[in-house]
Amino acid sequence: MTLTLNLPTSDGSVESYRLVGQPIERPATTPVFNRIAYAAAHVVSDPRREVDPWNRPAIDWDATIAFRHHLWSLGFKIAEAMDTSQRGMGLDWAGAQELIHRSIRASREVPGADLACGAGTDHLAPSDAKSIDDVIRAYETQLEFVEKHGGRAIMMASRALARVATSPDDYAKVYGRILSQAKDKVVLHWLGDMFDPQLAGYWGSPKFEGALESVLRIIGENTDKVEGIKISLLDNAKEIVLRDRLPEGVLCFTGDDFNYAELIEGDGKRYSHALLGIFDAVAPSASKALASLARGDTSTFRSVIEPTVPLSRKIFEAPTQYYKAGVVFLAWLNGHQSHFSLPAGMQSARGVNHYAEIFRLADRADVLDKPELALKRMKNFVGVFGVE
Numbered sequence: 001m002t003l004t005l006n007l008p009t010s011d012g013s014v015e016s017y018r019l020v021g022q023p024i025e026r027p028a029t030t031p032v033f034n035r036i037a038y039a040a041a042h043v044v045s046d047p048r049r050e051v052d053p054w055n056r057p058a059i060d061w062d063a064t065i066a067f068r069h070h071l072w073s074l075g076f077k078i079a080e081a082m083d084t085s086q087r088g089m090g091l092d093w094a095g096a097q098e099l100i101h102r103s104i105r106a107s108r109e110v111p112g113a114d115l116a117c118g119a120g121t122d123h124l125a126p127s128d129a130k131s132i133d134d135v136i137r138a139y140e141t142q143l144e145f146v147e148k149h150g151g152r153a154i155m156m157a158s159r160a161l162a163r164v165a166t167s168p169d170d171y172a173k174v175y176g177r178i179l180s181q182a183k184d185k186v187v188l189h190w191l192g193d194m195f196d197p198q199l200a201g202y203w204g205s206p207k208f209e210g211a212l213e214s215v216l217r218i219i220g221e222n223t224d225k226v227e228g229i230k231i232s233l234l235d236n237a238k239e240i241v242l243r244d245r246l247p248e249g250v251l252c253f254t255g256d257d258f259n260y261a262e263l264i265e266g267d268g269k270r271y272s273h274a275l276l277g278i279f280d281a282v283a284p285s286a287s288k289a290l291a292s293l294a295r296g297d298t299s300t301f302r303s304v305i306e307p308t309v310p311l312s313r314k315i316f317e318a319p320t321q322y323y324k325a326g327v328v329f330l331a332w333l334n335g336h337q338s339h340f341s342l343p344a345g346m347q348s349a350r351g352v353n354h355y356a357e358i359f360r361l362a363d364r365a366d367v368l369d370k371p372e373l374a375l376k377r378m379k380n381f382v383g384v385f386g387v388e
Contacts, residue, residue, distance in 0.1 A: 024304070040085070088122045195320050284369065333378065
C-alpha cells in the first residue's frame, strides 16, 4: 500500500505527503523508569449519546478506561482528572467524580498501576466565591472525595482562589489548611496562564519572582505533606530556578510540554520528574525513551524523545489551552477511539492546517502507531474540508 495522501498547507494550497515514520515497538513487559512519570490522560467522548455536547457531554467510559490500561502497560503513572481530561472545559465536577472513582477501581485490577487525582475547586464558580473560606470548603469537598475512594491528590490550581485572593498570605492560608488535612503527601500544581487565563497572578503575584517566593514559602511550611510540585510555565529557565530551590525530598515534576526532554534528562546535578499531557499522545515513544534513560542509554533516550518535541510544541502552541484537541486527534489516528470528537466540541478549537501539521510531525517522530489506519482516517478528515 502506498502511504501517500494530500494535505493542506498554510498558504492555502495542497501538497502530496508520503509517510516516512516507523511505529515504536511495544515492550514485552512493563518497563521500569528511573524518573517518576505521570501521563495526564484525556477522556473519550461518546458523540452518539450526546444531546447537548457543549453543556452535557457524554463520556465513553469503556474507551476512557481502556486508554488508562494502555498507559499503565507502558509504565506510566496516571495523573487523573486533570487539565488534559478537560476539567473546567468540558468535564465538570460530577463527571470528574465518576472518572476518579472508575480509574481508581480499574487501577486495583492492574499489578503496579498507580495514579493521583486532581482535587480542585471547579464545582465553585469563580464568581460565586466571596471569600477565602469559600475556596477552602471547595478544596475540602474534592480532597475528601478523592481520599474516600482511596486516591492520592494533586492539588489543582484554583480559578476561584485566583479571583478572591489579595496577597500571598491568602494562598498560604488556603494551602496550609488543605495540606494539614491531607492523609498522604500531595503534589502541588503551578499552571501558567497560557494554559488557563483565569489563573493569571497565581500565588499572589503577577511576576514570576514574587510567585516563586510565595510557593516556596508554602512548600517550606508544609514539607511533610508535599511530595512535589508540577510546574507548567513553558519556560525551562524558570523551572530550573524552582527546581534548584526546592527543599530536600520535595520533587520537581515538569509540566513543560516545550522543553521536557532536557528537563527530564537533567543537567548532571538535578533533573525533573514528569507530569505531562504530551505523554498521553506520545506514550510509546516516551516509554521507550524513559526505559532507555533508566538503563543509562542517554543516546537512545535523546534519539527517541527529541523528535517528539516539535510535535508537542505544535500541539501546545497558543492558544495553549486548546491542546486537548491535538492530544485526542492523535488518539483517534492511533486507533484508541473510533471518532475525533471531544467533550464540549473542543475539536473545533483548531483548524485543519493545524491538524495537518500535527499529522506530519507525528509521522516524522514515529508517533503514528498504525500508519495505514492513520492514513485512512486522515484522508477522511481532510476530505471534510475539501481536500480530495
